[in-house]
Amino acid sequence: MIESVNTLSALRRRIASLDSVAATAAARVATGHVSLDQALGGGLACGRLHELFGGVEDEGAAAGLALGFAQLLARDGPLLWLRTAVAERAGGMVYGPGLAALSMTPDHLLIGVMAGEAMLLRAAVDALRCPALGVLVIELRGRAPLLDLTASRRLALAAEASGVPALMLRIGGEPRPSAADTRWQVAAAPSRPLPGNAPGMSAFDLTLLRQRAGSDGLHWRLVWDNERGRFGEAYGDGRDERDDHGQKGGGGGRPAPLSGAVVPLPADRSAADRAA
Amino acid sequence: MRLATLDADALALGLTPGMTLADARAREPDLRVFDADPHVDQDWLERLCDGCARYTPIAALDSPFGLILDITGCAHLWDGEELLAREAADRLERHGMRVRHALAGTAEGAHALCRFPVGAAADEDAALRRLPVEALRLEEESALALRRAGLRTVGDLAARPAAVLASRFGEEAVDALQSLLGLGRRPLAPRRQRPAIRIERRFAEPMGSTAFALKTLEEMTAEAGERLSERGQGGRRFEAVFFRSDGLAFPLRVETSLPVRDAPSIMRLVQERIDALSDPLDPGFGFDMLRLTVPQAEPMAPTQLALEGGEARKQESVAALVDRLSIRAGRTRIQRLEPRDSHIPEQAQLALPAVDERAPVNWPQRQEKGDPPMRPIHLFDPPQPIEVIAEVPDGPPHRFRWRRASHEVTRYEGPERIAPEWWKAKDGALEGESTGLTRDYYRIEDARGRRYWIFRHGLYGTETQHPVWYIHGLFA
Known part of the structure; x- marks a missing residue:
């Protein structure tokens, strides 16, 4: 028994020496959302691969969240967004004025529109080997058959060697075994409305599906704060808010708002400014 | 339709450039006509110019019909200037072109002597002085003014003091005269530049x-x-x-x-x-x-080499x-x-x-920090048509259908009216005819929190009776 314990620990040591990912601790970047940062042990890890899954319908939200994460991880370095020509046709082109409006700097952004997925993945590995890059975003649509465990492992190793964080944005794809550090599911969330029932700041429903050596299955609602350029806590519980407030635009099929429902006071300054 | 250029045979028949095609055909029923294509002509001339690199490295275009070769120091390879010129002309004529050439000490001189034959003269200077004033390549009005003043040839002009000419006919006349006579030199712009290495x-x-x-x-x-x-x-x-x-x-x-x-x-x-x-x-x-x-x-x-023990620059x-x-x-x-x-x-x-x-650019910040974005992060180009149900034709959207899925609009802001570039419309065009229709943009959110940017194309009633809706972008 004691012998087998010794053998096991020796094996563990041997595996640990092979698996350098676990050996080195990565620098972490806080997202600004307190409980999310706590669950991640300080924030998103640099030099790691992070996967973001979003449905085709939630494409805008998934891309927005990826841009937000990328913005934080890049720390004023250049941001390279790799996508395929098919994705650009189906999902629309990246629009600089919209990024500027979210306080995400479009002048640091490089966009690579690749002919196919094979070329995209090759370019991604090359880009991750360049330590001067701030962050890499890889956008893949659909099943992405070329992205197997080997390919994702290659990306993760390249990211770890250079310290460049990589965000894998999967639109309409199914999670499969991968070498990613974290895996997330992103969906759009109803925003906190402005006076006049106008859509407010971008909100996201975020689920942590998997975390290497950490807890998972957690769920948060994030709001992008374009004043400070980071994520923030969403207001209390969004669903109650919606039932109280979100009906005037067109509430077909939903119960009418209760008369006398109190319009909640906006907590952040932006909405207060608008009301004033 | 007018004649742009003519070959020597057609000119000999009395046809002139600028004549209408119908007139020319009336005179010469067998006239062979081709569409004028200045770009193709320019391409051809450029290729000929590149081909002339065999005679001299300094070959320049003299648009629209000419090439200028600086053969200084190259003529002896062809046993003299005349032989070089003849060999070049022969080579071009083998391609079916008609070529005239002239040799002169300056590019302007050669250009003028080639186009205005003056007959035999004692030397180059005498030939140049016999050229008509049109050879100076001045504007038509200036040439006409010179003729009216009784100055018919370059020699007449050269005999006057430069200051008088400049005050009466402009600096250009004096410049052109001096460069033609080789007094002031204008450099050629050769087409082929020597590669650095x-x-x-x-x-x-x-x-x-x-x-x-x-x-x-x-x-x-x-x-x-x-x-x-x-x-x-x-x-x-x-x-x-x-x-x-x-x-x-x-x-x-x-x-x-x-x-x-x-x-x-x-x-x-x-x-x-x-x-x-x-x-x-x-x-x-x-x-x-x-x-x-x-x-x-x-x-x-210059870059510093990595020294012994120093850290080499590995960062790409x-x-x-x-x-x-x-x-x-x-x-x-x-x-x-x-x-x-x-x-x-x-x-x-x-x-x-x-x-x-x-150069580094600054993106204009068109809105207050802290306000939600007014522009999407993804833009569809071209916009994608959607089916929209609105309560009134010029009202906000109520429900819409995009990619075969129905979306309920719960929140909206708008319309933000974006007018076409009416100042670019041609004179006499009706409103909205050539520059496009006015668009009314709405920022909307559906029941599940997805945010879209959609617009109605055309103002109901004034521009169109059935405005069509499009989705133009996705918000985060």
């Missing part, structure tokens, strides 16, 4: 191995790098040509966004280029010559990454965004190749 390797035997050819190219690149560093320069473009023994040549071009002279990084780019070729580099019966040119070089500061810059990806995928595929000053959403940005040099 040019290295050639000839093999005694055709080389059948591509690997060896690349090895040789690497040595040449290192040599080019040394020469560039002597000049304090780095190359922006490199061109390697593999000449095959059967006469074919394979050019490979690589381009960088920053000047480089480091052989391994240039060779990496060349290797990328070779990998991206649709046909592999086929040696056939072997390469017999390699040529490496650096057509574009720019100043580049982002510019090098951009170069590599641009060569592999195509130069337009790696892009940067640049703002454009336009209120039309799809024209407010431009995706430019990242390889091109660019």
